[in-house]
Amino acid sequence: MTANLHAPTPTRNYSASVELHREASDVLAGGVNSNFRMGGQPAPLFFDRAEGPYLYDVDGNRYVDYVLGMGPNILGHAHPKVVQAVAGTLEKGVLYAGQHRDEVELALRFCAMVPCADQVRFGSSGSEMDQAALRMARAATGGRLVVKFEGHYHGWFDTILVSVHPPLDEAGPEEAPVPHLPTQGQSAAAAQDVAVLPWNDLGVVKRFLTQHAHETAALIMEPILCNTCVVMPAPGYLEGVRALCDRHGVVLIFDEVITGFRVAPGGAQELLGVTPDLAVYAKALGGGFPIAAVAGKRQYMELLGTGAVLHGGSYNTNLVSTAAALATLEELASDGGASYGQMEARGQRLIDGLRELGRRAELPLHVQGLPGAFNTCFTSEQGEPDITSYRDYARRTDAGLQRRLLKALQDQGVRVTSRGTWFMSTVHDEAQIDDTLAAAEAALAEVSAE
Numbered sequence: 001m002t003a004n005l006h007a008p009t010p011t012r013n014y015s016a017s018v019e020l021h022r023e024a025s026d027v028l029a030g031g032v033n034s035n036f037r038m039g040g041q042p043a044p045l046f047f048d049r050a051e052g053p054y055l056y057d058v059d060g061n062r063y064v065d066y067v068l069g070m071g072p073n074i075l076g077h078a079h080p081k082v083v084q085a086v087a088g089t090l091e092k093g094v095l096y097a098g099q100h101r102d103e104v105e106l107a108l109r110f111c112a113m114v115p116c117a118d119q120v121r122f123g124s125s126g127s128e129m130d131q132a133a134l135r136m137a138r139a140a141t142g143g144r145l146v147v148k149f150e151g152h153y154h155g156w157f158d159t160i161l162v163s164v165h166p167p168l169d170e171a172g173p174e175e176a177p178v179p180h181l182p183t184q185g186q187s188a189a190a191a192q193d194v195a196v197l198p199w200n201d202l203g204v205v206k207r208f209l210t211q212h213a214h215e216t217a218a219l220i221m222e223p224i225l226c227n228t229c230v231v232m233p234a235p236g237y238l239e240g241v242r243a244l245c246d247r248h249g250v251v252l253i254f255d256e257v258i259t260g261f262r263v264a265p266g267g268a269q270e271l272l273g274v275t276p277d278l279a280v281y282a283k284a285l286g287g288g289f290p291i292a293a294v295a296g297k298r299q300y301m302e303l304l305g306t307g308a309v310l311h312g313g314s315y316n317t318n319l320v321s322t323a324a325a326l327a328t329l330e331e332l333a334s335d336g337g338a339s340y341g342q343m344e345a346r347g348q349r350l351i352d353g354l355r356e357l358g359r360r361a362e363l364p365l366h367v368q369g370l371p372g373a374f375n376t377c378f379t380s381e382q383g384e385p386d387i388t389s390y391r392d393y394a395r396r397t398d399a400g401l402q403r404r405l406l407k408a409l410q411d412q413g414v415r416v417t418s419r420g421t422w423f424m425s426t427v428h429d430e431a432q433i434d435d436t437l438a439a440a441e442a443a444l445a446e447v448s449a450e
């Protein structure tokens with residue numbers, strides 16, 4: 001570990017961001033274009049440019065970026081191969097509302113990388129492709145209910161925005177959660193077809209399907225729970241769920257919007273060796289450009305193919321996003337996928353380094369997940385076992401300390417998501433890991449001094 005070049009606390013200036021946010025709030029609702037971008041400290045930051053692992057804000061502050069657009073920029077920002085591919089398409093137009101050669105090329109590459117993909121359909125965002133997967137499952141089975149799990153996120157649409165991070169006093173019994181709708185204006189009728197279960201408990205799934213299989217179309221889950229603390233499935237859990245879905249004729253959907261092309265080229269299903277019936281991909285697929293996919297077994301995908309199930313979208317496979325996705329997958333697969341090994345080695349160094357720094361600072365900093373995507377939070381004591389579910393996370397972690405650490409990291413030039421999730425890219429190198437660990441040392445010292 002390098003000497004801590006970052007102490008004492010630097011005084012960072014965020015005044016241009018604060019001013020722009022004030023100005024923006026007059027014409028943009030909340031000054032932002034996604035509710036998930038609200039709530040920065042001291043304001044949602046405004047950025048000027050990004051390159052490789054770095055992001056630069058309008059006050060001239062530089063950050064080693066572990067947000068990476070909430071995961072998509074797996075090759076870092078403005079990767080030359082992606083930029084070149086996109087630039088190369090611009091003169092050919094952007095949208096044909098018709099087919100082009102590159103989308104076939106992309107489908108071939110995608111299906112070669114993703115285990116469940118006999119066929120694929122591309123769209124523009126994860127939220128909408130989750131809808132397509134649910135629609136196919138209902139059409140295939142005639143079932144009404146979709147089972148989703150507490151703490152998992154499958155996009156912001158009414159039909160599935162249920163019990164993502166419910167307040168514990170509104171969440172109901174642990175084994176039979178009360179579906180929680182997080183936003184005003186949501187259709188309660190749409191959400192009536194969703195049943196919520198705790199994740200990582202096979203007995204609960206077994207009991208539920210014994211009673212409700214006849215009316216259940218699908219189980220949808222993040223196979224690695226990235227939207228809550230990056231929780232791994234318990235040994236045998238995914239295999240058990242797979243077997244139960246087979247036994248009861250229920251469609252198993254993996255939402256690989258975060259894990260796809262990140263935790264392994266084919267996603268969590270490749271890493272963990274369990275193949276779903278359908279899967280949804282987005283984020284890293286496009287290397288920062290808007291593209292998403294639903295893929296799966298032919299018997300389900302054919303429902304789209306025959307037109308029995310409708311899926312549309314004006315911007316689907318626009319030339320720009322298709323070119324970006326092709327370049328991204330090509331780069332990820334190059335050299336036999338060597339960039340994954342390098343990314344993982346550096347991510348692991350960061351995980352180990354952060355754990356060590358937490359111990360030295362005598363703070364209960366808890367780091368869990370995978371080298372390509374991991375989470376930092378504070379538990380009550382050092383060395384506690386990993387968090388295994390949403391309720392475990394909500395009960396055992398200290399949101400106040402988390403917030404202080406994230407602000408201290410930001411002041412030290414390191415940007416991490418507001419949930420404490422760190423995404424790695426293939427271009428974060430040893431020097432940035434050194435800098436990040438030095439910044440984290442200073443940030444932790446600040447947190448423990450407060």
Ligand SMILES: Cc1ncc(COP(=O)(O)O)c(C=O)c1O
Nearest residue numbers: 125126127153154155255257258
């Ligand atoms: C697991 C998961 N599914 C679906 C979505 C929604 O994707 P999008 O934001 O592209 O609509 C997200 C977004 O973060 C996600 O993390």
